[in-house]
Amino acid sequence: MRLNRFEVTFPVPNACIAVFTSKVCRVEVIRARWSDLPLLLRHPLLKQAATYLLGGIDPLTGEFRLYNGEGGKLPCRLPDHRRNPERAFVETIYILTSDAFDKTDVVYLQERLSTLIRQAGTARLVQGCGPTSQPISAAKAEELDMVLHFGLQLLEHAGCRGLEALPCVLPRLRVA
DSSP states (O other): OOOOOOEEEOOSTTSOEEEEEETTEEEEEEEEEGGGHHHHTTOGGGGSOEEEEEEEEOTTTOOEEEEEEEESOHHHHHHHHHHOGGGTTOOEEEEEEOTTOOHHHHHHHHHHHHHHHHHHTSSEEEOOSOOOOOOOOHHHHHHHHHHHHHHHHHHHHTTOTTOTTOOOOOOOOOOO
16 A cells, blocks of 8 residues: 655754655654754654664765664754764654654564665665564554554655665455
8 A cells, every 4th residue: 555645844944854744644754954953853753752764875885874773762862873973974864753652663663674674775774782672462563564664655755765675564454
């Protein structure tokens, strides 16, 4: 199922911050230039748990890189990345969030997204220390795969490179 209709808002005047949403799912994608991070940190959606991608071209190799992370306190975490010289390649940040997400959700989504990016081979995945997996039920995993299916499309509409060849993650729906 494709998201053929989505909405884009620009909540901060004079900044390249865009929020992508769809009425189909309770998930939002925020895209911002890395240089707009100080403005982004004040956005209310950053108070929610999220998984995020930091993307850009490696200045030494010319290859496209993605760093995948997750957190519940992005206004604290993202400035740490900004100060890290290993993140010098970052040009754009993409945040996948929902007011329904909790820590277990974003850890699962980060792991799934990292696995899909590695399998597709369309970007070099740069990973710090991964989160500790939390056990979740099959029903919860199916629900989050559905969220990720639509979230990937919003990320694509937001211009996130490296996701073009990702496989469909839409779970097989059970018919009762």
